[in-house]
Every structure is written in structure tokens, then in C-alpha cells.
Amino acid sequence: MPCWNFDHTAMQNDGTEAIALALQDYIHAKRRETGYGGPVDLVCHSMGTCIARYLLEVLDGGAQEEQVRLLVGIGPPNNGSAMAELFNDPDLGPEVIRSLAGVFVPRDYDPNDDTIVQEFRPRSRTVAALQAAGTRDDIAYRIILAANLTETPAFFPAFGGRTWELAPDGEWRTTYAGDGIVPHTDSYLPGAVLDILPRDPGDLARNPEHYCHTGLPRNPEVVARIMEYLANPDAVPGRVSPAP
Structure with a gap:
């Protein structure tokens, strides 16, 4: 089957809406290039899922002109990113960033300079817009997550195999129900x-690193x-x- 690869890594200073519009332009360009006018399937990782959802549900939710049959999200922070919020926590954030430096974020990482991270904090306007829009009845949604079922530290060594999550009472806690970066409650x-x-x-005993957040897109089971x-x-x- 034909496969297209949308890459927005060069848009690091752009926000969710700008990247979503670029994705829309990309799909339209590919349709013109190939002459294909039918529905497409979208496979996305992490915040890419939410960017695609922003296009389909917020920007195109009323008109529903974008024909999409299936949206597969791998480790998506659909309800906002607990990690994005944790990065901004004045007490825990600096140590968490140090733990992830060179592993998940650059060594000189500053969350204040990361537009997407700021836009996907759980109480952000971007997340509120997604929640207000809701999912589309004409799209099949599939979510693929990982869990540290064997509680092995090698699953994600930076946090001893656990994932940070924001509890309903607003307190921070860690869980094995996550992929090291995104807890299930975010997804x-x-x-x-x-x-x-x-x-x-x-499979976790054989290749635990395949099931952490950064390993999921290349994981053979995924x-x-x-x-x-x-x-x-x-x-x-x-x-x-x-329900979240």
C-alpha cells in the first residue's frame, strides 16, 4: 500500500495549529500528486497524534472535508501531557529534566522555549479545544500503549521503569501503567x-527498551x-x- 511520511521536525518553533495546517497542506499535495481522492489512514506517534486530531477535530470538525478512515495513535497524550506539566513544575521539573537530558530532551533543554510542550500542558487552551471538539464519528480511533507489566527498571531506566502521572487530586505519583513518558491516563x-x-x-524480559516511549514506533509488535x-x-x- 502507498505510504507517505509527514515530517515536522523542521517546525520546532511552530505551534499546534501551524503544524496541523502544514499536515493538511501535505495531504492535499499528495492527493494532487497521486490523483487519489479517497480516505486516508493516519499513523502517529506521541504528540503527533494530537496534532492530527487538532486538524481533524478542531480545524475540520465542522466541515469534515478531510477524508480519514483510521487514526492510529502510538503513546499519545490525548488529555494533555503530564510530562509537559512536570517539566514546568518548579520543584520537580529541574531534576526530571536532568534525568532525561540526552535521553529524551537536549542537554540544554528549557521547557519555556518549547512551544508544543507549553501547548500540551493539561490545562492549556489547545487541550481544551480538543476536549470541546470531541472525536469524529466518521473516523475509527485506535490507541496503542505500552505498560511495564513486569516492573523491570530496564524498561525506562531514567525513572526506574516507572512513568510520572498527575493524580486526580493534583499530586504527582509514578506508575507502571505507562511507557516512561506518557502514562495511560494521558492517552x-x-x-x-x-x-x-x-x-x-x-517480551519485556527480552527487549524491555522496545516498549518505552521512544522505542514504540520501531517495536515489531507495535x-x-x-x-x-x-x-x-x-x-x-x-x-x-x-473515560479519562
Whole structure:
């Protein structure tokens, strides 16, 4: 099947709406180039999922002119990013950034200079716009997550195999229900089909690093699950996402 790759790494200083519009332009250009006018499938990682959702639900939610059959999100912070908020925490943020320097963020990382991180803090206007718009009935949503089922520190060594999350009472805590960067509570999207990998906990003993946030897009089990959904969006899911 034809595959297009939208890369927005050169847009690091742009915000969510600008990148979403660039994605729209890219899809339109590919349609003109290929002559294809039917629905497309979008496979996105992390905040890329939310950028695609911003295009489809906020910018195009009323007209629904963008034809999309399937949206697969790998480790997406659909409800805002706890890590983005943690980066900005005056007490915990500096140490967390030091732990991730050279692993997930640059060594000289300053969250105040990161537009996307600021826009995806849980109480941001961007996240509020997504929540107000809601998902689209004409799109099948699939979410693929990882969990440290065996509680092995090698899963994500920076945090001892755990993931930071913001508890309902506003306090910080860590959990094994996450991929080291994105906790499951960040990802839940009402009605979306949800897979939590690995299906075989033994895979964590063999390759724990494949299931952390940065390893998920290249994880063979994740790729196989994506291919199943592309071949058949109605493939039997692991479960349905609970309400966030």
C-alpha cells in the first residue's frame, strides 16, 4: 500500500495549529500528486497524534472535508501531557529534566522555549479545544500503549521503569501503567479502541527498551498491530478506552 511520511521536525518553533495546517497542506499535495481522492489512514506517534486530531477535530470538525478512515495513535497524550506539566513544575521539573537530558530532551533543554510542550500542558487552551471538539464519528480511533507489566527498571531506566502521572487530586505519583513518558491516563480517549502491549510479558524480559516511549514506533509488535488495523480497522481490539 502507498505510504507517505509527514515530517515536522523542521517546525520546532511552530505551534499546534501551524503544524496541523502544514499536515493538511501535505495531504492535499499528495492527493494532487497521486490523483487519489479517497480516505486516508493516519499513523502517529506521541504528540503527533494530537496534532492530527487538532486538524481533524478542531480545524475540520465542522466541515469534515478531510477524508480519514483510521487514526492510529502510538503513546499519545490525548488529555494533555503530564510530562509537559512536570517539566514546568518548579520543584520537580529541574531534576526530571536532568534525568532525561540526552535521553529524551537536549542537554540544554528549557521547557519555556518549547512551544508544543507549553501547548500540551493539561490545562492549556489547545487541550481544551480538543476536549470541546470531541472525536469524529466518521473516523475509527485506535490507541496503542505500552505498560511495564513486569516492573523491570530496564524498561525506562531514567525513572526506574516507572512513568510520572498527575493524580486526580493534583499530586504527582509514578506508575507502571505507562511507557516512561506518557502514562495511560494521558492517552485515554472515550470510545477509542485500546491495545496495551506487550501481550506476552516475557517480551519485556527480552527487549524491555522496545516498549518505552521512544522505542514504540520501531517495536515489531507495535508495527504488526498497526498493520493489522490498516488491513482491517475492525480487527478485534484489546479493550475499549475508558473515560479519562
